[in-house]
Amino acid sequence: MQITDRDIEILLWINRMRFVTAKQVSKKFKIGIKSAYRVLKRLCDDRFLYHSRSYMFEPGVYLCTKRGKRISGSTLWVPERPSEYLDKALYKHTLAVVxxxxxxxxxxxxxxxxxxxxxxxxxxxxxxxxxxxxxxxxxxxxxxxxxxxxxxxxxxxxxxxxxxxxxxxxxxxxxxxxxxxxxxxxxxxxxxxxxxxxxxxxxxxxxxxxxxxxx
The missing domain is CATH 3.40.50 (Rossmann fold)
Structure with a gap:
């Protein structure tokens, strides 16, 4: 497992926002969309992030896990069940705010x-x-x-x-x-x-x- 300073920044930001899309990570950190997907997949594989695609025709989102919170040093709590965050109204509103x-x-x-x-x-x-x-x-x-x-x-x-x-x-x-x-x-x-x-x-x-x- 190798985690970079940028990985830490991404994990901290995701937990601050609640959840985000790969496109938003690409835009926020000024990296290509393919690079964003690769970074996010690696963080998911290492169980620092959780990926969910709960709604048809809507982009999947990434949420910080407890493991991701710990390694990033975030002081914000993470849900026991990520589905708690993914109410349809909250989903659209959160992504609009991000x-x-x-x-x-x-x-x-x-x-x-x-x-x-x-x-x-x-x-x-x-x-x-x-x-x-x-x-x-x-x-x-x-x-x-x-x-x-x-x-x-x-x-x-x-x-x-x-x-x-x-x-x-x-x-x-x-x-x-x-x-x-x-x-x-x-x-x-x-x-x-x-x-x-x-x-x-x-x-x-x-x-x-x-x-x-x-x-």
Whole structure:
């Protein structure tokens, strides 16, 4: 068994994110997709990672095992049964947050939801992630489905009373979700709303920097 510094980085990152795809590993660590598959297969063969393909037409994902957690030095827990992590709604949402985090890390540091939850009560409200930009924390929310006004208001009230975050950025999947969030935050200048598809554009983070500087 031979484990490299990059292997450790990959294991730590995967456990921070909860689970990831090979394509996301390729993008995050700037390695070719074939190389990513080879590294991930080796880590699976050595029982540092667990691979699951639970949903038809969806990419398989990689999760850290207890063995992987130990060798990487991660302080975040891993599930006894990886299937606990692979609820369909959680699956899509987690991968969307991972994709977004890779883009937003071009602007600053990233604190994952799993890291935010460490030391908090299970039902305590936290963002989907936090971007640390210019020594300020920006709470990140990803909305793939239309939530009730009650649920949106509960989250907004949390941010209105929270002094930890300089701004809150919502990334939404559809126009309907955009309008629903917009109605709830229309008078809150610290809340910004973006479409998730914008984040996939090559100039997104550059234009985001310009917009932030001009405000």
């Amino acid at each position: 994709d977004l985090s890779i883009e937003l890390e071009k602007l600053g540091g990233w604190i994952s939801e799993r890291e935010l939850r460490k030391g908090h009560k299970f039902n305590e409200m936290v963002p989907d992630g936090v971007l640390v930009k210019d020594n300020k924390k920006v709470a990140i929310e990803v909305e793939l489905t239309l939530k009730s006004n009650k649920r949106l208001d509960k989250k907004i009230e949390y941010y209105k009373g929270c002094i930890d975050y300089y701004e809150v950025w919502y990334f939404v999947e559809s126009e309907a979700i955009f309008e629903a969030v917009k109605k709830r935050v229309y008078n809150l200048l610290f809340v910004k709303i973006y479409y998730l598809k914008e984040a996939k554009g090559t100039d997104f983070t550059f234009s985001l920097c310009l917009n932030q500087k001009s405000e």
